[in-house]
Amino acid sequence: SGRWARAMAILREVEEKCGTPISKLRQVADAMTVEMHAGLASEGGSKLKMLISYVDNLPTGDEKGLFYALDLGGTNFRVLRVQLGGKDKSVVNQEFDEVSIPPHLMTGTSEELFDFIAKALEKFVATEGEGFHPASGRQRELGFTFSFPVRQLSISSGTLIKWTKGFNIEDAVGQDVVGELTKSMEKIGLDMRVAALVNDTIGTLAGGRYHNQDVAAAVILGTGTNAAYVERAHAIPKWHGLLPKSGEMVINMEWGNFRSSHLPLTEYDQALDVESLNPGEQIFEKIISGMYLGEIVRRVLSRLAEEADFFGDTVPPKLQIPFILRTPDMSAMHHDTSPDLRVVGGKLKDILEISSTSLKMRKMIVELCDIVATRGARLSAAGIFGILKKLGRDTVRDGEKQKSVIALDGGLYEHYTKFSTCMESTLKELLGGEIAESIVIEHSNDGSGIGAALLAASHSQYV
Numbered sequence: 001s002g003r004w005a006r007a008m009a010i011l012r013e014v015e016e017k018c019g020t021p022i023s024k025l026r027q028v029a030d031a032m033t034v035e036m037h038a039g040l041a042s043e044g045g046s047k048l049k050m051l052i053s054y055v056d057n058l059p060t061g062d063e064k065g066l067f068y069a070l071d072l073g074g075t076n077f078r079v080l081r082v083q084l085g086g087k088d089k090s091v092v093n094q095e096f097d098e099v100s101i102p103p104h105l106m107t108g109t110s111e112e113l114f115d116f117i118a119k120a121l122e123k124f125v126a127t128e129g130e131g132f133h134p135a136s137g138r139q140r141e142l143g144f145t146f147s148f149p150v151r152q153l154s155i156s157s158g159t160l161i162k163w164t165k166g167f168n169i170e171d172a173v174g175q176d177v178v179g180e181l182t183k184s185m186e187k188i189g190l191d192m193r194v195a196a197l198v199n200d201t202i203g204t205l206a207g208g209r210y211h212n213q214d215v216a217a218a219v220i221l222g223t224g225t226n227a228a229y230v231e232r233a234h235a236i237p238k239w240h241g242l243l244p245k246s247g248e249m250v251i252n253m254e255w256g257n258f259r260s261s262h263l264p265l266t267e268y269d270q271a272l273d274v275e276s277l278n279p280g281e282q283i284f285e286k287i288i289s290g291m292y293l294g295e296i297v298r299r300v301l302s303r304l305a306e307e308a309d310f311f312g313d314t315v316p317p318k319l320q321i322p323f324i325l326r327t328p329d330m331s332a333m334h335h336d337t338s339p340d341l342r343v344v345g346g347k348l349k350d351i352l353e354i355s356s357t358s359l360k361m362r363k364m365i366v367e368l369c370d371i372v373a374t375r376g377a378r379l380s381a382a383g384i385f386g387i388l389k390k391l392g393r394d395t396v397r398d399g400e401k402q403k404s405v406i407a408l409d410g411g412l413y414e415h416y417t418k419f420s421t422c423m424e425s426t427l428k429e430l431l432g433g434e435i436a437e438s439i440v441i442e443h444s445n446d447g448s449g450i451g452a453a454l455l456a457a458s459h460s461q462y463v
């Protein structure tokens, strides 16, 4: 029928526009490398901020003592405490709690947000059990993972550059986030010192390195996306400080803000961007990360409904609600292996209140999920390939096979299997035969929390 032909035409167009042939991925990776150089050369030299983290030493395994960590960067925040045993003992003990952030706090005032966080932290500290006390007379110390772009002033202070991922608290922009948190802690008499301010990529890199010395970079694929890696300090022209003894500096790329004419963007992406809280920004993030993939699918479905009467004569009202289709639901549909695609049918019914769908329609929806997820996965692989190129680890040099481990974390990577397997196979495809064997992707399960605690330990006032 005409409807069906129109629907197929729309889907084929989306497929074509989202296409990521290997040649395009190579262009994206090259553009990433070019922007990395530009961002390192001068402040504001690139869309890639390439932020200096002040982390010039990564964990060695000798870290010891009780440390707290706070991880804020998406919809939930986590508080944790770890008892580090020192040499050969690793993490002796750890406990954590997860608190979801009430949506109104994501767009309220800075004081409200940090008061809320400080209170949750205080509650958690109050549950400190056997084997989790600081040595007598010592202040508790905290590693603060704050996963938004921050201009670091030191390892333990930094000002917020901008919000991303659905947060928008105007009066916090330009403020020292550690100062804000400390004020809120002081208000309620919580005596704790922020020893390290990092973001989730740096935390994941630190946590990864603690377990495996070959970790060279970390990538987050969660609500948002970002990457960090270890750079040679003398390859950072914009760094005018003393060269660190280690000769290294961890760089927070803020790659979510990457953009390039080589990125395959569609009209759906453009509309999503224009209507977002941060138009024109975080373009890479908006086609890759968990906050947006489901929303892209919703936008295409909505067009199918409007222009091809895909769901009948009327457009299902729920389908018009932005962000109603979440990436975990998209993932569930994409992974549906039942012969009649009953998960797809169930999701359409429960979320979009679309009660009758044919198998043919469901198959098409699965295909749409596949198109959108594949683009995101392949582009994240291109990003990683770009980092490896920057580090000169994309080829075998002088017959030497140095192992490079990339620590990966985030809910999208962890739970969206088709996404992560596609990302990993695409990276192999980009690297090609021989070198592919020496590049390893490792899941750093909640490395970011532990990593922040480890960095708090190495920057403790007592060492």
Ligand code: ADP
Pocket (backbone or CB within 6 Å): 073, 074, 075, 076, 221, 222, 223, 224, 289, 290, 291, 327, 328, 329, 331, 332, 409, 410, 411, 412, 415, 416
């Ligand atoms: P954050 O990035 O907010 O710190 P996570 O790393 O836990 O937190 O990632 C959460 C994100 O992961 C969610 O926003 C969602 O997009 C994605 N996600 C979680 N579960 C799934 C799933 N089952 N399938 C696909 N994506 C998922």
Ligand code: MG
Pocket (backbone or CB within 6 Å): 073, 074, 200, 222, 410
């Ligand atoms: Mg996180």
